[in-house]
Amino acid sequence: MSTDPEFDRRQRYDALMDVVRGRMTTRQFDPNYVVPKEHYELILEAARHAPSGANAQPWHYIVVTKPELKKAIADYFVDEARARAKLRMKFPTPNYRGLETAPGMIVVASDFRWTRAFPVLLDDSELDRKYRENAERILLQSVAASTMSAHLAAAALGYNVWWVTAIGQDDAQKALKPLLGVPEEISVIDIFCFGPAAKPPYKRWKKELHQIMNWDRFDMENYMSVEQIDAWIREKRSQVMYRDESKVD
Ligand SMILES: Cc1cc2nc3c(=O)[nH]c(=O)nc-3n(C[C@H](O)[C@H](O)[C@H](O)COP(=O)(O)O)c2cc1C
Secondary structure, three states: OOOOHHHHHHHHHHHHHHHHHHOOEOOOEOOOOOOOHHHHHHHHHHHHOOOOHHHOOOEEEEEOOOHHHHHHHHHHHHHHHHHHHHOOOOOOOOOHHHHHHOOEEEEEEEEHHHHHHOOOOOOOOHHHHHHHHHHHHHHHHHHHHHHHHHHHHHHHOOOEEEEEOOOOOHHHHHHHHHHHOOOOOEEEEEEEEEEOEOOOOOOOOOOOHHHHOOOOOOOHHHOOOHHHHHHHHHHOHHHHHHOOHHHOO
């Protein structure tokens, strides 16, 4: 520690940014690596401190260690990817077999009954429906805040990460919940994989600061029409998902 608090604060910021910038997705891991038990605890300790609407902390984390469970989860995702391909959904789907290679796997779940803790009327009125929609957003943002803390903690421990959400639909809930003994009222939200990457990870393209930062007013330079968004999806999406930032044209 120096005697200059400004210097110390900047060092802490730089250390944080080193973790934030260095958090990188990988979709294939070194399957032989074993995550020490303590690391799961360090990672979920970070999740525990997240902010949440009404401080309701509406999250549950299920650490998956058994290879047969990882395989069953991977099987579900591979089937789901096949179903999407048949539907001609043009989303550039990764190889979900990679899920079973993840040394660390944590299933993120939430209890939507906690939306009752947020501003809602609970009288089944039309107005209540709108407040409830907003309450769901509050709940999902809360779970994302906690999940992100966990991802950053894993990155700080030197791991690569994979945030998998391809599971919103009812079918996914029906397939995954019994595997993990998740009660009816609780929903699986996403899957968090981490571990050393099988191949060198790469840094993906990120927008420039000025493209996301606005002062006092929305900067219309950063506004995109739906046609521009569709063109971006056609021309850029798969590049930004699967290429190093230096190889995006
Ligand atoms: C909310 C959210 C959902 C995601 N869902 C998936 C997913 O279902 N499958 C997948 O392979 N990656 C998924 N990802 C990972 C993103 O594709 C990845 O974060 C993005 O390409 C940027 O790469 P980076 O994490 O290396 O910065 C998701 C990430 C987030 C934050």
